[in-house]
Amino acid sequence: MRTKQSIFQDIDWIMVAIYLVLVAFGWISIYAATFDEQHRDILDMTQNHGKQMLWIVLAIVIATAILLLDHQFFETFAYAIYGISLFLLLAVLFVGSEIKGAQSWFVLGPISFQPSELAKYGTALALAKYLKVHGSKFKEMRIKLISLCIIFLPAILIMLQPDVGSMLVFAVLLVVLYRQGLSGWIFILGFAAIFLFVIALFMKQFSWEISSETSIAGSWLFLSLLASLCGVIFYFLRKSKGSLLIILGSYLASLGYYLSVDFVFDHVLKPHHQNRINELLGIVSDPLGAGYNVHQSKIAIGSGGFFGKGFLQGTQTRFHFVPEQSTDFIFCTVGEEWGFLGSVVLVSLFVFLMARIIWMAEKQRSEFTRIYGYCLASILFIHFTINIGMAIGLAPVIGIPLPFFSYGGSSLWSFTVLLFTFIKLDSERKFVLR
């Protein structure tokens, strides 16, 4: 067994570089979003950009500290970290502070902390450790169920806060299980469910007027079309006896699901969620109400044009037309001031980083590192997709930050820890035995 001469040996500098570029680009965007003539000083601690500078310095200290840790630390303490985060998630429900309608923060004087951030990390570590040991028997239902429990236990606790955004982050860890052998049908079913859900919402609004007295409600029209489609498929597959049952079964399942959408939408979802979904799908348009954020965000990004308006020249972001522009809608600043070119750079950096993490993960000898890498890429992916997607009107408005980019110490540190843990584990890949 070889020994390392330096902790910086074998580090993937490409990932470190992308991290630094994203953090710097993020800081510039926060500076632009909060800039005004009175607060030009980059270290003005009364302003978000000044504070973010401090958070970045501390993040680099944390990153270095992680690189200094023994690589065994993460695997050894995986369950412990997971356990602590579950405890904190439970505790926050009783003693936490409510911010923006979710009981998700511990506030101790100047320091505030969101246990769901720790839970992401803990869950990734715990899942990696569990699957390292039991991954080979993933076909067994028991192993699958335990894996799902590891994921959804914190998710359920977070749902109670309630914080839909953070909960989605846990759901995305199903991608890790997919790599482990979970059937791809789960995702296809998932997409089909979302598709039916959307169709159902549209059909609620629609009715076909045959004459002034007769009209067919959109729902009946859709269900009849679906039935005829099944009939046609069955006609072509009539030789196979089994197909009838499958087709009939899936038709009935769709029917049941379809009819339940109404109920779920009207009685389970909260009004502001209903509004956001309706707005996203264009069923209703209310640019001053539920659609305000996205409307303004699209104006800011859209007005950037190809080359952008230039650094500190964005009128929409600088003059606060876009809400939450240092945090959830930070992408607007990029879109407005750096234009399509800047947007391409940012999107490409993220896609490249996520793809590289998957690519590196597959090179690992250690199952723990590989699975942890998948967890990391999935978490980055859901944040990237929802955050930019909502800013450009392709995803519902769910308040989750853009990794490394959005303002806020808590989220910056948590992503730094997540990424640098992988960088540390990866740097050890030549020294670990299978």
Place this chain on the structure above:
Amino acid sequence: MNNLEQRKFVIIAAFVIIGIIFLIQLFSIQVIDDSYVSSADNQALRFVTKYPSRGIIYDRNGEILVLNQAAYDLMVVPGQVENIDTTLLCEILDITLDEFESNIDRASSYSKYRASIFKKQMTASEYAQLAERLYQFPGFYGQKRSLRIYPDSVAAHVLGYIGEVNQRQLDLDSFYRSGDFIGISGIEKQYETMLRGERGREVLMVDVHNTVQGKYENGELDVDAKSGYNLESTIDLRIQKFGEQLMRNKKGSIVAIEPKTGEVLCLISSPTYDPNLLVGVKRAKNYALLSQNDSLDPLFNRALMAKYPPGSIFKLIQSLIALDEGVISENTGFTCNKSLVGCHNHPSANSIKEAIQMSCNPYYHQLFKRLINRGRSKSYFEDSALGLEHWTERVTAFGLGQRLALDLPNLKAGNVPSVELYDRIYGKRRWAFSTIYSLSIGQGELEVVPLQMANLAATIANKGYFIDPHLISNIQNLDSNLPWEHHETGIDAGYFEPVIEAMQWVVEKPGGTARRARIDGIEVCGKTGTAENPHGKDHSVFIAFAPKENPKIAIAVYVENAGFGGTWAAPISSLLIEKYLTDSISDTAKQNQIIRADLISLEDVYED
């Protein structure tokens, strides 16, 4: 590589596909669809119109006749009005809650996100009360405008007034935008393109609270408003004011001209009105009041539009033409034969000078017959027509029967009857001298406006020519020569000597008809007239110029229903001449008597 490891490609492909979907959407909203750019500009940029200040009008001595006063339009952007203390705002603006609601509704129906006028033309002091509390009323802001102000409240008919453009004017000229002001009458209308200036524009950045955050692009897109040109008018404020004072409670007009230049020194139409009445929000109401007053019609500019028979002053033109045509000589006499036309009692005139001094009607009847019937045709009718044709031409050369080039709108031409006119009335060759002889003494179909009478006085003062009478002598800071032309009457200058001499006798000599126009130390030359008025008491008219040598002022005074010209019109002229030439009045008793005289209520008595 086992089967499951292949799934990394599926996952990476998912990442890439989401990235591509994002880039397609970004390309679509950032590069293809440019509606977001205009939405952004509409939101974050405020285009503030900078209104130019309208040109100032000075009198001939640099005194201000019209200037501007700051006023403010209170603007509202209905979409930004929220959580305001409506009651407080209504209290400050002195409006009812209902008015507030209806104003907001009107603005909203135009646009929720664009500014409309909430309250028009608040005075600076009204606005000051609101300005300090404006921050409490998001969505409201003040737009600076200016209103005209007339410090001496004079010359309403000369200066005219401005008002908001109407739809027709907006359609006609793309310069104007709704709410802009445009000159509607007087100099304000005539010199509109000079006075209005050019609008400027300021592009400001505003934040989501509509608070101004600074200039857009460092002000590179801003355009300064260009003020209108200031005009130097030929009006002399002192005599304009004095003349209006003298004409109080009288109907009629006064026009005075500097003969050498054609500059109009005063132009008065009475009754007049305070031009400040037709300014700003109160204009519509006051205009209705002024125009309803139909017996006095203060909006009617008599100096340019009231057509009167010239009466005896026309004898001056008859004399000059007759001398120039050689049908009489300076010493031709005619008997005062009252069987031809009525006359007063006087010895017969043995010369043209005496004829003018005594204003003998039969003299001019005979003189006019010589001018018309020259024996050019054997037919009496044909001869009269030929004579009249030539006579019309010569009279027209004095600026009668044609619109003078004065720089005011709505000027009337008056009438010098022509052969065509009589042919139309009586039929071709169905009329002769006996039909038209009343022209000889300035009656009949002759019509002149007071401006033409003053111009006649100036022409005689100049001994044969006149310059287009005009009101503006210079447009400041603009290199352009105003197009005032020189016109010859074609009368030999020598023939003016006896006429002018006679005009001096009219004023100076015992038995002259205008003894009341005498001024110590100034040689005034004048001629009275009394125009028959079939509807009531005769109109009183007097034209004059002074001093006799090198005349400085020519004047016409027309007083309706005032009887004999020597009684009212002559002394009014002399007071103005004295005021203009010496800046003082020696006979204050005469002045006070005239100011006190109320000929309008006398007329009422008369009509009863």
